[in-house]
Amino acid sequence: MNVSVKNAQLAAATEKDPRWAAIVARDPEADGTFYYSVKTTGVYCRPSCAARPARPEHVRFHATREDAERAGFRPCQRCRPNQPTLAEQRVAKITEACRLIEDSEIVPSLEELAKHAGMSIYHFHRVFKAITGLTPKEYAAAHRAKRVRTELGRSGTVTEAIFEAGYNSNARFYETSDQVLGMTPSNYRAGGANMEIRFAVGECSLGSILIARSERGVCAILLGDDPDALARDLQDQFPRANLIGGDAGFEQLVANVVGFVEAPALGLDLPLDVRGTAFQQRVWQALREIPAGSTVSYTEIARRIGAPSAVRAVAQACAANALAVAIPCHRVVRNDGALSGYRWGVERKRALLDREAQA
Numbered sequence: 001m002n003v004s005v006k007n008a009q010l011a012a013a014t015e016k017d018p019r020w021a022a023i024v025a026r027d028p029e030a031d032g033t034f035y036y037s038v039k040t041t042g043v044y045c046r047p048s049c050a051a052r053p054a055r056p057e058h059v060r061f062h063a064t065r066e067d068a069e070r071a072g073f074r075p076c077q078r079c080r081p082n083q084p085t086l087a088e089q090r091v092a093k094i095t096e097a098c099r100l101i102e103d104s105e106i107v108p109s110l111e112e113l114a115k116h117a118g119m120s121i122y123h124f125h126r127v128f129k130a131i132t133g134l135t136p137k138e139y140a141a142a143h144r145a146k147r148v149r150t151e152l153g154r155s156g157t158v159t160e161a162i163f164e165a166g167y168n169s170n171a172r173f174y175e176t177s178d179q180v181l182g183m184t185p186s187n188y189r190a191g192g193a194n195m196e197i198r199f200a201v202g203e204c205s206l207g208s209i210l211i212a213r214s215e216r217g218v219c220a221i222l223l224g225d226d227p228d229a230l231a232r233d234l235q236d237q238f239p240r241a242n243l244i245g246g247d248a249g250f251e252q253l254v255a256n257v258v259g260f261v262e263a264p265a266l267g268l269d270l271p272l273d274v275r276g277t278a279f280q281q282r283v284w285q286a287l288r289e290i291p292a293g294s295t296v297s298y299t300e301i302a303r304r305i306g307a308p309s310a311v312r313a314v315a316q317a318c319a320a321n322a323l324a325v326a327i328p329c330h331r332v333v334r335n336d337g338a339l340s341g342y343r344w345g346v347e348r349k350r351a352l353l354d355r356e357a358q359a
Contacts, residue, residue: 040054097113205351211253219323272327
């Protein structure tokens with residue numbers, strides 16, 4: 001075969017590969033997903049390498065750097081593909097900062113955290129929020145809230161639990177206890193005892209639906225095939241709360257939710273009792289702002305809340321949502337538009353989206 005013809009065929013095959021577009025764009029988002037080698041130089045690079053672009057007929061793709069090295073290529077001295085990327089280095093530093101916050105008796109100051117990471121205060125604050133989705137102060141508060149929930153389950157007294165979790169005084173904790181726990185510390189410690197939650201189970205075209213409401217607002221909207229399983233799920237969420245079957249007035253609330261499931265154009269505006277971490281609440285608020293009939297990606301939600309690197313955490317917050325349809329996590333899809341996991345089943349997610357598209 002003529003050499004020029006062979007090179008043209010090799011170039012055409014390379015240019016058809018979607019990875020070639022990432023190399024041409026020097027896309028840093030592609031770093032770590034693959035590597036490429038250049039036959040004429042004997043080196044392999046990251047997709048974002050700033051070196052002069054190679055001719056496509058000289059390029060080979062590799063899944064890992066080990067694959068490239070086994071093929072006889074050495075790492076590029078410019079992009080250093082055998083070293084952690086800048087993004088990976090930042091993640092490592094922020095992970096260290098998170099562990100420092102978690103392990104310290106007194107929350108380190110922003111200046112101390114930045115110095116430990118070897119960054120300026122401004123740069124550290126910005127990178128920390130981009131990676132975790134929270135400011136250092138919010139992360140510390142969320143971790144302390146998690147600790148107090150744990151300590152309330154094992155400490156001898158509420159006061160002991162509060163101090164063990166890192167609060168300097170009872171008063172400091174009680175100022176935020178409702179946001180941290182969603183109820184008084186004693187009620188939380190008792191598994192939701194003294195809380196009154198009304199609930200009812202109805203039927204809709206997606207199966208059984210359970211709606212529950214505390215004095216603060218709707219605290220659960222659950223979908224499934226088995227009404228008894230939904231009731232057990234509610235009981236697991238609030239193990240010692242006083243669960244009361246809904247009366248005739250409550251049935252109207254159930255009818256409103258079922259009506260929205262069947263006809264999304266009607267809209268749904270309910271007072272919600274939303275419990276979650278600071279990050280989860282930001283995600284859930286962003287979900288409530290997605291119009292019916294529209295979808296967005298997990299990446300877009302992460303960008304909207306100012307945490308573009310926290311895509312996985314956004315997906316986890318969607319999975320933790322216990323308020324089906326009211327907080328519309330069904331409107332979040334993968335970057336390619338495909339439907340990903342849904343707490344109540346992908347088929348229900350597809351059905352909800354199809355109805356909203358037709359409304």
